Amino acid sequence: MSFPIARRAAAQGLLGGLIAAGPAMAQGYPSRPVRLVVPFPPGGGVDAVARILAEPLGTALGQPVIIENRAGAGGAIGVDSVAKAPPDGHALSMVSPGNMTAGPVVRPTPYDPLGLGFVSMLARSPLLLVCRNSLPAQDLAAFVALLRRQPDAIRFASGGVGTGTHLAAELMNLRLGVRMVHVPYRGTAPALTDLVAGNVDIFFSDTSAWPMVQQGQLRLLAVSSAATWATSPGTPSVGSAVPDFDISNWYGLVAPPGTPAPVRDRLAAELAAILARAEVATVLGRIGFDPAPMPPDAFGAFVRAELETWRAVVQAANIRAD
Known part of the structure; x- marks a missing residue:
C-alpha cells in the first residue's frame, strides 16, 4: 500500500470512528466547561448576545460556559481557533455575517465557512x-x-x-x-x-x-x-x-468541523428552549435583536444561500479588499 493510500485509509478509519462514537459522546457531553469564543472585543453586539445566553446555557448543560474574547482580522482569528479545536463540542464560536458570509467573499478566511459544524442561529435584527x-x-x-x-x-x-x-x-x-x-x-x-x-x-x-x-x-x-x-x-x-x-444582521453559533450531530443537536435544542423564554427575548430586544433559533441543518442552508447572495453582489460591484 502506497503512503498516500495508507494515509487516506487511516483518515477514513478515524472519521468512521468519530461517527460511530457520536451518540456515545453526546450522552456524556459536556464532560467539562465549554469554551465560547467571541471573535470580537467585549462590548459589541456579538459579545452582548453571548453573555445573555452563556449562563442559562451553562445551567442547561450542567457545565459552565466560559466566554473568551479573541478578536482580530474581522472576527476570523477567533473562529479559526475553534475550527482547529477538537471536535467534541467543548469549544464553540459566535459567528456573524462578517466572518461567515459577507466578509469571506471579499477576504479569504483560513477556515471554510461551510466546513464548520453548524449549531444554530441565535438572534437577528434588520439593518x-x-x-x-x-x-x-x-x-x-x-x-x-x-x-x-x-x-x-x-x-x-x-x-x-x-x-x-x-x-x-x-x-x-x-x-x-x-x-x-x-x-x-x-x-x-x-x-x-x-x-x-x-x-x-x-x-x-x-x-x-x-x-x-x-x-x-x-x-x-x-x-x-x-x-x-x-x-x-x-x-x-x-x-x-x-x-x-x-x-439581516444575525449572530449564530458554530463548532469545529466534524463535531458529531448529536452534540450539535443537543446544543441547538437547549438554545431554542432558552431563546423561547420571555425574559430572554426582552433582554435581546433592548439591544435591538429578536430571538431566531434555527436547527443545525437549516442554519447551514441559510449560510450557504447567503454566501451565494453576497458572492453575486461582490462580483457585480467588482469589490476588492482594501
Missing part, C-alpha cells in the same frame, strides 16, 4: 436604512424615486469595504440597476457621525443608529428584513420597494 435629515425624500418610496432619477448624486456610507453595511447598499444598487457613490469609513460610529453632519446621504446601519432616530438626528426610511421589526413595527421593509431584498 436600518437611515438618511440625513436634509435629504429631500421623506419616505422609502420617495427615496427610491430619487435614487432612480439621480443615482450618482446619492452618497452611501459604510463601515468599510466588504462589510455588511457596504454590501447591503451594493445589493440595492444591483436590484435597482443603479449606482450610488460609496463612501467607506472605519466602522459604524464615524459613518453615523458624518451622516448626522450631512456629509453623506444614507447608511445601512446596525441598530446602534436607533437612538439617533429617536432623538431626531436621523430619519429611518426602512428596515432591511422582510419581517417586521418589533422595535419599530410601523417601519416598512426595503423589500416593499426594492425587488428581492431581504437581509
